[in-house]
Amino acid sequence: MTIWFDVCAVEDLQPNSGVCVLVQNQQIALFYLPATESVYAVHNFDPFGLANVLARGLIGDIGGQPMVASPLYKQHFHLTTGECFENSSVRIPAYPVRIDNARVSVGIPEPSV
Amino acid sequence: MKQTLVVIGNGMVGQHFLAGLAASTGKDQYDIVTFCEEPRPAYDRVHLSEFFSGKTAEDLSLIPEGFFADNGITLHLGDRAATIDREHKTVTSAKGVSIRYDKLVLATGSYPFVPPVPGHDRKNCLVYRTIEDLEAMTAAARTGKVGTVVGGGLLGLEAAKALKDLGLDTHVVEFAPRLMAVQIDEGGGAMLRRKIEALGVTVHTNKNTSQIIDGDTCVNKMCFADGEELETDVVLFSAGIRPRDDIAKGCGLDIGQRGGIVIDNHCKTSDPDIYAIGECALWNGMIFGLVAPGYAMARTVIADLNGSEALFTGADMSTKLKLMGVDVASIGDAHARTQGALIFTYQNGGSDVYKRLVVSEDKTRLLGAVLVGDANEYGTLLQYCQNGIALPEHPDSLILPRNAGEAVGLGPDALPASAQICSCYEVSKGAICSAIEAGCTTVNALKAETKAGTGCGGCVPLLKSVLNCELAKQGYEVNTDLCEHFAYTRQDLYNLIKVEGIKTFDALLAKHGRGLGCEICKPAVASILASHWNDYILKTEHVGLQDTNDTFLANMQKDGTYSVVPRIPGGEISPDMLIVLGQVGKKYNLYTKITGGQRVDLFGARLEELPAIWKELVDAGFESGHAYGKSLRTVKSCVGSTWCRYGVDDSVGLAIALENRYKGLRSPHKIKFAVSGCTRECAEAQGKDIGVIATENGWSLYVCGNGGMKPRHADLFATGLDKDTLIAYIDRVLIFYIRTADRLQRTSVWLENLAGGLDYLKAVVIDDKLGLCAELEQQMSHVIDTYQCEWKTTLEDADKLKRFRHFINSDQTDDNIVFVEERGQIRPANPEERRHFQLVEVA
Ligand code: SRM
Ligand SMILES: Cc1cc2nc3c(=O)[nH]c(=O)nc-3n(C[C@H](O)[C@H](O)[C@H](O)COP(=O)(O)OP(=O)(O)OC[C@H]3O[C@@H](n4cnc5c(N)ncnc54)[C@H](O)[C@@H]3O)c2cc1C
Ligand code: SF4
Ligand code: FES
Numbered sequence: 026m027t028i029w030f031d032v033c034a035v036e037d038l039q040p041n042s043g044v045c046v047l048v049q050n051q052q053i054a055l056f057y058l059p060a061t062e063s064v065y066a067v068h069n070f071d072p073f074g075l076a077n078v079l080a081r082g083l084i085g086d087i088g089g090q091p092m093v094a095s096p097l098y099k100q101h102f103h104l105t106t107g108e109c110f111e112n113s114s115v116r117i118p119a120y121p122v123r124i125d126n127a128r129v130s131v132g133i134p135e136p137s138v
Numbered sequence: 139m140k141q142t143l144v145v146i147g148n149g150m151v152g153q154h155f156l157a158g159l160a161a162s163t164g165k166d167q168y169d170i171v172t173f174c175e176e177p178r179p180a181y182d183r184v185h186l187s188e189f190f191s192g193k194t195a196e197d198l199s200l201i202p203e204g205f206f207a208d209n210g211i212t213l214h215l216g217d218r219a220a221t222i223d224r225e226h227k228t229v230t231s232a233k234g235v236s237i238r239y240d241k242l243v244l245a246t247g248s249y250p251f252v253p254p255v256p257g258h259d260r261k262n263c264l265v266y267r268t269i270e271d272l273e274a275m276t277a278a279a280r281t282g283k284v285g286t287v288v289g290g291g292l293l294g295l296e297a298a299k300a301l302k303d304l305g306l307d308t309h310v311v312e313f314a315p316r317l318m319a320v321q322i323d324e325g326g327g328a329m330l331r332r333k334i335e336a337l338g339v340t341v342h343t344n345k346n347t348s349q350i351i352d353g354d355t356c357v358n359k360m361c362f363a364d365g366e367e368l369e370t371d372v373v374l375f376s377a378g379i380r381p382r383d384d385i386a387k388g389c390g391l392d393i394g395q396r397g398g399i400v401i402d403n404h405c406k407t408s409d410p411d412i413y414a415i416g417e418c419a420l421w422n423g424m425i426f427g428l429v430a431p432g433y434a435m436a437r438t439v440i441a442d443l444n445g446s447e448a449l450f451t452g453a454d455m456s457t458k459l460k461l462m463g464v465d466v467a468s469i470g471d472a473h474a475r476t477q478g479a480l481i482f483t484y485q486n487g488g489s490d491v492y493k494r495l496v497v498s499e500d501k502t503r504l505l506g507a508v509l510v511g512d513a514n515e516y517g518t519l520l521q522y523c524q525n526g527i528a529l530p531e532h533p534d535s536l537i538l539p540r541n542a543g544e545a546v547g548l549g550p551d552a553l554p555a556s557a558q559i560c561s562c563y564e565v566s567k568g569a570i571c572s573a574i575e576a577g578c579t580t581v582n583a584l585k586a587e588t589k590a591g592t593g594c595g596g597c598v599p600l601l602k603s604v605l606n607c608e609l610a611k612q613g614y615e616v617n618t619d620l621c622e623h624f625a626y627t628r629q630d631l632y633n634l635i636k637v638e639g640i641k642t643f644d645a646l647l648a649k650h651g652r653g654l655g656c657e658i659c660k661p662a663v664a665s666i667l668a669s670h671w672n673d674y675i676l677k678t679e680h681v682g683l684q685d686t687n688d689t690f691l692a693n694m695q696k697d698g699t700y701s702v703v704p705r706i707p708g709g710e711i712s713p714d715m716l717i718v719l720g721q722v723g724k725k726y727n728l729y730t731k732i733t734g735g736q737r738v739d740l741f742g743a744r745l746e747e748l749p750a751i752w753k754e755l756v757d758a759g760f761e762s763g764h765a766y767g768k769s770l771r772t773v774k775s776c777v778g779s780t781w782c783r784y785g786v787d788d789s790v791g792l793a794i795a796l797e798n799r800y801k802g803l804r805s806p807h808k809i810k811f812a813v814s815g816c817t818r819e820c821a822e823a824q825g826k827d828i829g830v831i832a833t834e835n836g837w838s839l840y841v842c843g844n845g846g847m848k849p850r851h852a853d854l855f856a857t858g859l860d861k862d863t864l865i866a867y868i869d870r871v872l873i874f875y876i877r878t879a880d881r882l883q884r885t886s887v888w889l890e891n892l893a894g895g896l897d898y899l900k901a902v903v904i905d906d907k908l909g910l911c912a913e914l915e916q917q918m919s920h921v922i923d924t925y926q927c928e929w930k931t932t933l934e935d936a937d938k939l940k941r942f943r944h945f946i947n948s949d950q951t952d953d954n955i956v957f958v959e960e961r962g963q964i965r966p967a968n969p970e971e972r973r974h975f976q977l978v979e980v981a
Contacts (some may be wrong), residue, residue, distance in 0.1 A: 028914050041682030042689070044941075047948040058654070060644075067645040070954075075969070076698035076946075077954050079744075085656035089623065094657035096686035130630055 027028065028130040032068065035127045038064065045069050045080035048131055054080035056093060056104060063091075065104035066120040066131050066133065071095045074098075092110070099123060141240035142167040143443070144229050144511070146385065151416030151432035152245030153180035153298055156676055158436055160209040164444040171237050173229070175218040176268060179206075184594060185549070187296050189272045191302050191851070198269070210802050222389040224409055226944040241411055243398060243439060244386060248379035248417040248427070257350030262357050263373045266297045275372065279304035282371025284356050286310070286345060290317040291496070294376035295461045299341055301374065302462070305818050309340045309368060312798050313377075316343060321468035322492070325483060328507040329492035329532065333464045333511065336857065338833070363685050379427055383417045394420040394793040403449040405438045412438045426453055429467045429593070430561045450488075454524060454561065458509075458516045463854050465513035470508035470523045471496050479505055482534040491897070493537040495519075502528055507537075512897055517600040525557050551611075558952040562593025565606060574608045579655040581605060620881065621658040624651045628806065628881045636877075641671060643680045661685050662881045665768055668804035669876045670917070672924040674931055675804075676938055687766035690942065694747055694856070695741060699957055700748060703765035704755050705801060708775040708793030708813075709736030716745070718758040726751055729963045735772035735810070737763060742964050744951060749942050752929045763926040768882070769804045770811070773797035774822065777813030778832070787832035789815035792861070796830075799865070802925045803872065803918075806888075807877040810844070824852045827885040828868055833857065836862045841899070842889040843873055851885035853896050856904065869918040870911055872901040 033039035046053050052069035069077045075093035082093040084104070091104040103114040115122030121132040123135040143159075145152050156172065159165055172181075183197040189198065189722070206213045209294075218232040222242070230236045250265035252258050262278045265271055279285065280866055283472050285301035287294045290312030302308045310317070316327030331341050346363040353359040356369040381398040392400040392408035399418025416432035417425060426432065431453030441448030460465040474481055478499035493515075496506035506524040509515065515536060521527065522536075530536070553559075555568035565588045573587045581602050585591045591598045603669070619625045640646050643663050647655060653662075664683035668675055668834045675681075675688055687693050692700035704719070721736050723730040726747055728740040752762075764770060775793030779785030793813040803809070813830045814822040823829030829840035829852045836858040843852025851945070856867060879888040892898060901907040932938050944952050956965035958971050 033947050039941065044930065044946045045951060046945060047945040052945070052952070062653070066941065073696075074574065074696065076696065077952050078686070078694065078698040081689065081694070081698075083657040083660055084654070084682070085623070086654040089653060091654070097696070097698075100536075100656060111461065131223065 026135040029123065029130045029132050033129050035124060035129055038129065040138055042081040042116045043082065043084065045077070046131070049133055051133070052077050052080075052104050053123070053131055054082075054086045054093070055131070056080075058083050058084070060089070063070065064129060065093075066092060066122045067093065067104060067107050068104060068118040068119065071097055071100075072115055072117060073098050073100050075113060093137075140169050142238060143170050143241045144219075144237055144239040145170065145172040145243045145245060145248055146229065147181045147382075147416070147418070148172050148174035148176075148213070149201065149245060149247045149416065150180060150183055150429050151247070151436055152243075153873045154433050155243060155245060155415060155436035155439060156209075156211060157202075157205070158440045159443065160205075160211070162440055162444055164356060165209065166439065169239070170794070171208070171214070171239075171914060173214045173217055173219040173231055175216070176270075177216045178269070179215065181269065181849040183267070186256055186266075186269070186272065187300055189269065192275075198278060222385060222412075223556060224389050224412075227411070230445065239411075241443065241884050242413070244407070244412065244414040245432075245436075246382040246385065246418040248381050248425070250375060251378045251380045252375045253347065253377055255347050255349055257358075258375070260373075261348055262371055263350065263375070265375050266293060266300070272300075273824050273917050275300065275374065276304065278372045279306055282357065283310070284370045285372040285374065286360060286368060286370040287374045287376055289376035289378065290314070290341065290343070291376065291378070292318060292459065292461070294431075295334070296459075297374050297376050298334075301339070302339060302817075303371065306372065308338070308371065309342060309360075310334075311345045311347065311368070312341070312343045313346055314343065314392055315338050317341065318466070319394070321464065322472060322476075322508045322510065323494060325485065325494060326466075326492050326510045327487070329490060329510045333490055334462055337462055337854070339462070348815070365411050365829075367673075369664060373660045379417060379425075381420065381425055383418055386412075386418070387416065387480070391533065394423065396481055398425050400936060401435075401450075403438075403451060405435045405450055406442075408798070410703050413442075415439055417494060421450065422452060424452070426455070426511065426734055428453075428455060431455075433562065433593075434564065436957050438981060456520055456523070456561075458487075458513050464508065467507070467509040467513040467516040469516070469520055470504070471506040472508045474506065477507050482537065482538045484534065485538075486539070494531055495537055497529065497533050501533060504529055504533070509537075514895065519596070521553055521600075524555055527552065527554075550607040559592035559604060560588075560593065560597040560813060563589040563596075565590035570601065570604055571608055572951035573613075574605060579605075579609060579614070606643075614895060620662060621656055623647065623653045626650065626958075628662055628666070629878055632665065632670075635663075635666055638757050641667065641673075643667070643683050648667060651980070655683075657685070658881070661768075663686070664688070665806065665881075669921070671919050673805075674926065675928065676932060685766075690745060690748060691752075691762060691764050691932060693744065693764060698745075699741070699953065699955055699966070700743045700745065701765070702743050702748070702751055702755070703737060703763040704760035705763040705795035705797070706737040706772075707801075708790050708858065709793060710775070715758065715760070716954055718760070722751060722754050725754075727963060727964060736774050737772060739765070739879065742957060742966075743868075744944070746943050749933060749939050753933055755931050756927070756933060762929040764802065766806060768807050769802065770797070770800045770809050773800075774811060774812035774826070775809070776820035777968070778813075782815055785815035785819060785832070786834060787815060787837070789813040789821065789830075792830065792837075793821075796828075796865075796868070800868075800872070800920060802928075803876075803921055805872070805876050807882050807884045807886070809872070826852060829873070830864065836860055839864055839867055840974055842882050842885040844886045848886075850890075853889070855896070855900065866915060867903055870914040871899065873898070875912070876978055 029047050030060050043054050043056045055068040056065045064131045069079050082096045084093045092101045107117040109115040117130045180200040219229050220232045221230050250267050256339050261856050285306035286309040287298045288311050290310045298308050298310050317330050319731045348363050349361050351359050353369045356371045360368045386399045387393050400412050401419045402911050407414050415435035434919040435450050437452040438448045456469040480497045482495040485590050491511040494508040507519045551858035553567050557567045577582045591601050619626045660683040663869040669848050723740050729742050735740045758833045771794045773793040775790045778789030809827045811828040812826045814821040816825045824840050825843050825845050831838045836856045842856045956967040959966045
């Protein structure tokens, strides 16, 4: 089950860039692409640089796939799957995002028992 | 049973021989013993002068780690072989070691000739051959003011450069009527002299030293046959070399009339069990004072010992060097001694270039050449000469200045497979092509595979063009697209933005690109937009293009915190301002360090603390230091004439003016400047993108140097400048760089890739060859007029400040940032400490 959390207003997002929100003690990076009206959510922790910085990375695409480049050592992560382009065995958590009435909510999987 | 092979002399050639033998099959047949008279094994004498630019004895060493032990070679270090007993086949050393040999190789090199004038052995009368000689020079220069080189040949001029670099007022005294009489002709010699004198070295030709006596104002006084005198503290003899044939003479081997151990085409001496190689050997009446022929001799002996046939048949004495920053090259029959030879000369007084071709009577073959001031054609001409390639109908087209659009020299494609590309390692074009076919697709891979280019380095440009040509032939497209989103180079994009007046990334992408962009094209385009329009970089349409450092106007550290670097123009700072830095550092508990760029860096600031920290700094009068940007960093200064007893001009004042002028300028890569108050060069200006040095005649401008991964010495661009001209030149050089460089290309690499090189840059900036100067200056004025301190602007914009929060929906801080204390300051905890130690939480 996915539980949805309201995190911020669309206008709190940074066009073509990222911000970080705190949800259930998790740091989640949100990226906003006005061109395609899309918002992506992945965990903020960079598994290579070992720091909470991904929200401050540059975004764009590789071969049409949306990605964020880590600001520390420039590894690329897929914005919907969380998979690392350079090393497919590394995957960061990615979350579904919903926009309703100009509010943004993020879906967090319910902890399995 | 193994035989014993003894090698006397572990110099450049002796070592080349050992390394070659160790890599060959013959190695197992011999127990190898070598005597090395010097206190250290072989080092790179060719690059000896780099000792003065900071290379250490270790850097110059030619010995791979563990070389002697790994190859079972016995090394007698600091022990001279004193005698050879050919009857009993033994070598005995000065320390009394006696070894029986089966085969003996003499690689004893040469010694500098010191003319036997009275007083030649006085204090501070030195030579230039070993590391010990250099140490003696450095010591002598420390207490002296004037230095004189006796001998204006190739080595003499290199020695003069060393004396100049040591801060001495330098003279060169030459017996002949011109400089480098062996390699170049009269016209070239005259041009070289003019250039060297312009650098502040006094040249005396036609001078015969009769004696050296006590000086009045200096340690020594040189007296010349024509009655003139010269006061000098240091005398450096560089009047030629003499082969070290004493030990060979002692055992009765054939010696040439004027010295040198006589060898045949197998490099054998008059005793068939004894070989001689390198500068001690006399072949066909010739001594070769260069390293490549010595290496060829070494290879001949290795082949002989391995039972294969190889002959030494002489060597080419063509050379290309940079003497005191002046390119000089000599090829083949430079003096036109061949019967009927025709001469073509090109001389350009304005830019001080001299070129001479020596062509066969029927104008079909190139026999020799001399190039001074511009040796770009060296590789091409050498190939014409060595491979007997037919000359074009008008041979002089090879040395006349080329105008845009005309064919450039001899393409690598025209070279036969047998053409030698690298003389140091005798690598042919054929061998390089095979390596390329086997998968070497970069210059570095080729170097590793074939060794080409790893000696003197002179062949690297040719190596690169052979590589590119072969890759193109094999169908590799040399892709110059910026990235998958733009099928253009940075230069193309610059021109599109300029010509079409494009002001945003989105507009450029819509018109000329595809996809969403990425971390390569976004910052590159942001940089071009900033260089050209100089908008505030955090404007909504630009902010998403910036690297994190530019986005937050600070440098991200390994743990996600930031460093804060306020500008300290020219490195000058008052005690009050220092106190502010101290107070801010203390208040926010920041780690504080003096940077390598003469300013103060405060580390460990959390994202959300940056605005408060910068507010205090801006209120106190500090500005952004742009340590985060590809932009002007620092203008380093020395204290200069204001305080220093040697200072010639106000280097601090100029450094501050320059830093304030160019601060905020965005460029393809970072730009660093320095200004020194005199030629002692305490600000290290010659290691910077833009370097300025004060002289009695005005400012000297150096361009395109850097430190970093691949240091490059800056090139002298112009001398005797007043401040206005200096600034005009810098404006033009920088904007021309910004317009034409590649992404993340420092000025050094840019210049090295600029067709036409330094001369072309001078033509554009000084002679206004492209008619661009006014436009370049105007663009710079625009940037200067629109400067703003990015931090000041940001602090005034509540909306922008919103981004400086770790969470947009919470005031909590990042709990992953943990500091520990070291030497009384904070630093990021390492993973181990996070687990085991008591952590100092910083609020
Ligand atoms: C802070 C400082 C080291 C120090 O504690 O002294 C430093 C720190 C960094 N240097 Fe540097 N460099 C610092 C002086 C130098 C110098 C010395 C100088 O400027 O005189 C050099 C060699 C000179 C030169 O650049 O020609 C230098 C050559 C480099 C290079 C290699 C550049 C090259 O062309 O090879 C890099 C890498 C790059 O830029 O791509 C680099 C990159 C960096 C970066 C930006 C690496 C990074 O991305 O994290 C470091 C971050 C700075 C920060 O967090 O504030 N740093 N760096 C120095 C800041 C000087 C200042 O006041 O702005
Ligand atoms: C400053 C400088 C710049 C140069 N620049 C260039 C250049 O740009 N290009 C170029 O091609 N060449 C250049 N050369 C010349 C080049 O260095 C020589 O050609 C090369 O070193 C010759 O090598 P070698 O082994 O014959 O002699 P060396 O390198 O002199 O080695 C001979 C060694 O043998 C030792 N030795 C002598 N007698 C004995 C003995 N009886 N027992 C034990 N050991 C003994 C000596 O101490 C010495 O270490 C330059 C030389 C100098 C000094
Ligand atoms: S470079 Fe500057 S500090 Fe050094 S000696 Fe000259 S004036 Fe003095
Ligand atoms: S010619 Fe010297 S390295 Fe190639």
